Every structure is written in structure tokens, then in C-alpha cells.
Amino acid sequence: MPHTHDVTVVGAGPAGVAAAVEAAEAGLDVALIDAAAQPGGQYWRHFDEDRARPEDRRGHHGWPVFTGLRDRLYVLRDAGRVHYLPGHQVWLATRDDAGTFTLRVTPTVRDPEPAGPGHGGTGHDGQDPVVARALILCPGGYDRQLPFPGWDLPGAMAAGGVQALLKGHRALAGRRAVVGGTGPFLLPVASGLAHAGAQVAAVVEANATLGWLRDPVGAVSAPGKGVEAAQYAATLARHRIPYRTRTVIRAILGDGRVEAVRTVKVDREGRPAGPEREIAADLVALGWGFTPSLELPLMLGAATRQDVDGSLVVEVDDLQRSSVDGVYVAGEATGVGGAALSVSEGRLSALALAAALGRPRMDPGTNADADRNTEAAGNTDADGTTDGNTSADKSAASGAAADPAGIRRVQARIRRGRRFAAAMHRTYPVPAAWPRSLPDATVVCRCEEVTYGDLRHAHAELGATDARTLKMLARPGMGWCQGRICGYATAGIAAWLDGRRPTADDLLPLSGRTPAVPVRLGELAALAETVTADPAGP
Amino acid sequence: MTYRMTFRGTDIPAEPGQSVGAALVAAGIVDWRTTRKEGRPRGLFCGIGVCFDCLITVDGTRAERACLIPAADGMRLGDALETGDALGTGDALGASDDGRDRATHHAEEDGDAAHP
Numbered sequence: 001m002p003h004t005h006d007v008t009v010v011g012a013g014p015a016g017v018a019a020a021v022e023a024a025e026a027g028l029d030v031a032l033i034d035a036a037a038q039p040g041g042q043y044w045r046h047f048d049e050d051r052a053r054p055e056d057r058r059g060h061h062g063w064p065v066f067t068g069l070r071d072r073l074y075v076l077r078d079a080g081r082v083h084y085l086p087g088h089q090v091w092l093a094t095r096d097d098a099g100t101f102t103l104r105v106t107p108t109v110r111d112p113e114p115a116g117p118g119h120g121g122t123g124h125d126g127q128d129p130v131v132a133r134a135l136i137l138c139p140g141g142y143d144r145q146l147p148f149p150g151w152d153l154p155g156a157m158a159a160g161g162v163q164a165l166l167k168g169h170r171a172l173a174g175r176r177a178v179v180g181g182t183g184p185f186l187l188p189v190a191s192g193l194a195h196a197g198a199q200v201a202a203v204v205e206a207n208a209t210l211g212w213l214r215d216p217v218g219a220v221s222a223p224g225k226g227v228e229a230a231q232y233a234a235t236l237a238r239h240r241i242p243y244r245t246r247t248v249i250r251a252i253l254g255d256g257r258v259e260a261v262r263t264v265k266v267d268r269e270g271r272p273a274g275p276e277r278e279i280a281a282d283l284v285a286l287g288w289g290f291t292p293s294l295e296l297p298l299m300l301g302a303a304t305r306q307d308v309d310g311s312l313v314v315e316v317d318d319l320q321r322s323s324v325d326g327v328y329v330a331g332e333a334t335g336v337g338g339a340a341l342s343v344s345e346g347r348l349s350a351l352a353l354a355a356a357l358g359r360p361r362m363d364p365g366t367n368a369d370a371d372r373n374t375e376a377a378g379n380t381d382a383d384g385t386t387d388g389n390t391s392a393d394k395s396a397a398s399g400a401a402a403d404p405a406g407i408r409r410v411q412a413r414i415r416r417g418r419r420f421a422a423a424m425h426r427t428y429p430v431p432a433a434w435p436r437s438l439p440d441a442t443v444v445c446r447c448e449e450v451t452y453g454d455l456r457h458a459h460a461e462l463g464a465t466d467a468r469t470l471k472m473l474a475r476p477g478m479g480w481c482q483g484r485i486c487g488y489a490t491a492g493i494a495a496w497l498d499g500r501r502p503t504a505d506d507l508l509p510l511s512g513r514t515p516a517v518p519v520r521l522g523e524l525a526a527l528a529e530t531v532t533a534d535p536a537g538p
Numbered sequence: 539m540t541y542r543m544t545f546r547g548t549d550i551p552a553e554p555g556q557s558v559g560a561a562l563v564a565a566g567i568v569d570w571r572t573t574r575k576e577g578r579p580r581g582l583f584c585g586i587g588v589c590f591d592c593l594i595t596v597d598g599t600r601a602e603r604a605c606l607i608p609a610a611d612g613m614r615l616g617d618a619l620e621t622g623d624a625l626g627t628g629d630a631l632g633a634s635d636d637g638r639d640r641a642t643h644h645a646e647e648d649g650d651a652a653h654p
Contacts, residue, residue: 037608042586047555048554050555051554051555108587109603109608110599110602142584142588143584152578152580154568154569154580154582157584158584158589160584160585160586161583161584161585161605162585164585164586165559165560165563165585168560169555169557170553170560171556171560171561171563172564173563173582174563256569256579257568257569257579293588443578446589446591447590449573449575480590481588481591484588484589485583485584485588518590
């Protein structure tokens with residue numbers, strides 16, 4: 001029987017690192033599983049820590065917040081208080097009748113390099129299931145994509161992937177780039193490319209932009225964001241990068257790889273409203289906001305909802321609790337909102353869980369440091385005291401709350417962050433009519449090579465009026481990625497063909513996946529043997 | 539030091555700490571497999587392990603995600619079916635599912651990976 005932790009945190013991005021550190025400092029026995037070799041997630045992705053250079057932090061926001069969290073994580077790991085398992089992905093999550101969670105894990109890459117400092121290595125055998133009484137799921141997200149002609153040509157990449165190459169691998173994916181889609185994230189990507197020496201031929205933004213700066217709710221909720229935007233605007237001006245609003249990339253052109261893009265002015269709904277323009281490029285970075293990874297919450301049965309930006313997210317209460325007892329969710333999975341909000345949600349989930357388990361804080365000293373770090377990032381909070389009696393938890397299992405005032409402060413910060421995120425989502429919507437001028441030959445599902453014409457046929461001839469039926473009949477989302485890339489678009493197309501807006505019911509059938517990541521047959525076989533040998537488990 | 543890898547007979551340098559995919563695109567190589575149905579070229583897309591577009595054979599192990607696997611000195615990227623020679627023969631690929639897409643969609647038959 002494996003050791004049972006108090007909590008397993010999945011994901012070591014902004015939310016997950018904050019949750020793991022906070023939980024361990026509150027005295028909980030913590031396991032932290034992360035797909036990457038080192039912490040930071042997508043937002044604080046950085047080059048191999050053993051080979052770091054000072055310039056690696058360029059383009060990072062809130063870097064001292066991250067290094068503060070990372071230092072605490074490594075101290076806790078070395079003290080045996082966080083069981084840190086980097087380089088592993090959870091492929092199966094189950095909850096038994098007693099409420100104990102078992103996570104089956106598999107190495108992210110099969111034959112990893114020997115672990116060095118900063119690469120974890122706690123002596124844990126990655127093949128053992130990780131067992132805990134509670135979960136804090138912080139799976140993060142990735143770029144949301146819309147299909148259009150040529151988006152599957154080599155040289156066309158997710159904007160986050162282009163950024164990951166720059167930040168994580170010091171690699172430039174092309175010489176002359178166009179960045180397109182919608183949202184504030186296009187700016188740091190263009191800026192990063194320009195800094196790295198690429199020529200950025202254009203940033204192509206579907207919406208009219210920077211409206212959120214004038215939005216009193218958004219601007220007051222996150223004043224630092226205005227400064228960030230001004231910095232990006234200055235970078236674009238310095239590098240003479242054209243920023244074309246109400247414009248979309250209609251097609252990517254090229255023979256076997258990207259050679260040019262064709263852009264067109266559009267109206268608010270995304271309908272062509274002006275002349276086309278051709279721009280030479282060998283790299284196209286694409287993103288239409290982000291969509292969270294919901295495999296694990298859905299596998300455990302957590303309730304979901306459709307967020308302001310149209311993505312499916314996990315429903316949580318004001319203590320980050322999902323609808324499943326013992327499962328907390330933090331970060332982008334509860335609604336895309338950025339790193340600062342994710343850190344707050346991670347912290348809150350840990351504080352709430354510690355309170356529910358009746359654990360007082362153990363490390364006032366370490367925690368004071370923590371608060372100084374978060375304050376430096378513009379967040380003010382000062383929990384760190386204990387309170388044995390006031391219940392801030394509604395669950396039956398709730399015990400005493402640790403510092404309800406501290407919890408309230410984090411909750412207030414989360415509400416401000418959510419208001420700001422909602423203002424951003426309203427400023428950068430996916431144009432409602434985006435499928436309008438898609439040619440039939442457009443590949444929608446890259447894995448199974450399902451085209452828009454295939455989907456139209458399934459709708460018109462076979463009666464597929466919803467995403468679930470469309471998926472069964474035309475097979476989008478049935479390949480290697482299991483709909484991670486085309487899921488949002490397929491849901492949108494299903495609704496578009498049916499003359500309505502996409503709903504959570506359209507998104508759900510393309511969001512759940514079991515197993516959560518592809519695994520070897522041997523691992524499934526081993527699981528079957530375990531179950532056979534021990535009828536009571538897992 | 540700089541790592542040296544090979545892909546289709548080409549020398550690929552890599553900075554220690556880079557992924558295989560990063561080293562390939564830095565060397566100007568943007569695609570390294572083709573799709574099963576239409577033979578479309580594929581390389582990096584999501585860049586973070588989500589999309590499985592960038593699958594590649596590494597030292598004989600099929601269907602690795604190039605964006606995630608760290609580069610290493612002496613690494614051989616691509617197998618016999620992923621070489622330029624095989625591309626030229628046609629028969630081994632094209633319409634046949636027994637072609638190099640064994641490394642992708644049909645990997646489960648080889649015990650490599652499985653989806654439900």
C-alpha cells in the first residue's frame with residue numbers, strides 16, 4: 001500500500017507551486033506532480049535551470065514571485081515536506097468510496113536524462129500510484145485555436161509554442177513572423193520574437209483593442225496590466241511592428257511550409273469588411289485566447305460551466321472547491337485569468353484545505369518571507385497567524401480555519417482578478433461568425449484530418465446537430481490529441497451549423513479524455529493486474 | 539559544449555537544455571513526419587506537449603514528442619521510414635497504413651501507446 005499524502009497537487013505552474021508551498025507550510029503532507037522537468041508551468045517557462053543565464057528572465061513578468069515560490073518549494077522538497085515528482089503526467093485519477101484519491105502517473109518522456117539539481121529526484125518511483133486524501137488540480141491551459149486554410153502548414157504554430165521555444169529553449173522558430181488571433185497575449189509573443197531578432201511583419205488582432213484600458217472595472221482591478229501593455233506598445237513601436245486591429249488571417253499560403261499569410265479586415269462579427277493583403281512570412285504564431293486542460297477534473301466528475309470567454313471551465317466555490325468532495329481546482333482550469341490570479345487561487349485552495357483539515361500553520365517565519373515576496377509583486381496579503389476555531393468551511397469534513405482574515409484577503413484579490421479577466425474576455429471575444437467563410441477543404445481536426453466539409457456533410461446529410469454526434473459521425477477529436485486542439489472549434493462549428501451559439505453541452509463531449517494522456521499498453525495491463533489481484537482497490 | 543544529433547543524414551546541433559524540436563527548427567527544419575491520409579507535412583504546432591503533431595522516432599523509440607524530449611549528444615532522430623530515402627520509394631508510405639504512420643496512429647499495435 002503506497003503512502004497516503006494529505007494532498008496531491010497536480011501541476012507546478014503559478015497555481016500549483018503556490019498551492020503546494022502554501023499547503024506544505026501549513027503542515028500538510030504534500031505530493032506535487034508536474035509534467036515538466038522544472039517548475040513554472042507555461043507562464044514561467046524558462047531554460048534548463050542548471051544552465052541558466054541572466055537574460056533567461058527577459059520577457060518574464062512577476063519573475064521574483066516565481067523565484068520566491070521556487071525557493072520555498074525546493075526548501076520544502078529537500079526537507080521531505082513536499083514530495084515533488086517532476087517529469088510525470090497523471091493518466092488516470094480515481095476516488096474510492098472512502099474518499100481517497102489514487103493517481104496513476106507515467107513519465108512525460110520515456111527515457112529522461114538523469115535528474116540533476118532542480119530536476120527533482122526525490123527517490124520516488126514514478127510508476128507507483130500517488131495516493132492522497134485530497135487533490136488540488138492546477139492543470140493550466142494552452143492556446144485556443146480556430147482552423148482556417150493553411151493553419152496546419154509547418155511554420156504555423158500556437159503562439160504559446162512560439163513563446164515556449166523562446167523562453168524554454170532559446171530557439172527562434174523563424175525569421176519573419178506574423179502573430180495573429182486575438183487577445184493581449186499576442187503582444188508579449190510579438191515582443192519576444194522582436195527581442196530575439198526576428199522581423200515581426202505584423203500583429204493581426206481580430207478585435208478593436210485596448211478597450212479594457214478604458215474599462216474602469218478592468219483598469220482598477222489590475223493597474224499593473226496597463227503598464228505591461230504600455231511596455232509592449234513601446235516595443236512594437238521601437239521595432240516598427242504594424243498592429244492591425246479588426247483584421248484576421250484568412251489563409252496561410254505555402255508549398256509544404258509557410259510562405260505568406262493573407263489577411264483581411266473584418267467587422268465585429270468577423271465578417272470580411274475590407275481588402276485582402278498578402279504578407280510574406282515563414283512563421284505564424286496563432287492564438288485566440290486560452291482553453292484549460294480539464295481531463296482530470298472531468299475524469300473525477302467535477303461540474304463545469306461555460307466562462308465569459310466561451311471556454312469550458314470547472315465550477316468552483318469561493319474556497320476553490322469543485323463539486324467533488326476533496327477536489328480543489330485552481331488556476332486557468334477555473335477560468336482563464338492569468339498568473340497572478342492563478343497564484344492567488346492556488347494559495348486559497350491550500351489555505352482552505354488546511355482549514356478543512358484543521359491544520360494550523362507551522363512556519364510563521366517562512367511565511368513572512370512569502371508575504372514579502374508576494375507584496376513585491378504588487379499583491380498585498382499578510383496571513384501567517386493561526387486561529388483555532390472559526391469555521392470558514394462549509395463541508396461536513398470541515399475543521400478549524402487557519403486565519404479566516406487571511407483567507408478573506410485572498411478571496412477579495414481573486415474577485416478583483418476575476419473582474420479584470422472578465423473585462424479582458426469581453427474585449428477580445430472570438431468573432432461570432434468565424435466559421436462563415438471557411439472553405440470545405442479546411443482541415444479542422446489535424447490528427448484525423450477531418451475537414452470543414454466533412455463536418456458540414458455530417459450535419460446536413462447525417463443529421464449531426466450537436467458536437468457529440470458530429471464527433472461520432474465525422475471523427476473530429478478522435479486522434480492523438482483527443483480533441484485538445486480542435487475541440488473548441490468543433491463545438492463552435494457544431495453550433496454554427498445548427499444556427500446557434502455554442503454551449504457547455506457542445507464543449508463537454510470534446511473535453512473529457514480517459515486516459516488523460518496516451519499511455520503504453522503495458523501500463524494499462526499493469527493496472528488490470530493490480531485490480532485483479534486486489535478486488536478492493538484501487 | 540554543443541550536442542550533435544543526426545536527422546535524415548543531416549547534422550543537427552543542439553544547445554544542452556534544448557528540446558529535440560527546438561534544435562530542429564533552429565536548424566531550419568520545420569517538418570519531420572507526414573499525416574496518414576493526405577501525407578501532409580507536420581512539425582511543431584503547440585510546442586508544449588498537447589497536440590502530438592511533432593511525433594518523431596528518437597534512437598529507435600517511436601512516437602516521441604519532439605517538443606518535450608531533451609536533446610542529447612549523438613541522438614539519432616527519425617527511423618528508416620522517416621528518412622529521405624524512404625520518402626523517395628513511395629510504396630512504403632502513401633496510402634498504406636503500414637508506412638511510417640505506424641509511429642503515430644498505429645503505435646498502439648506496437649505496444650507503444652494507447653487510447654481507448
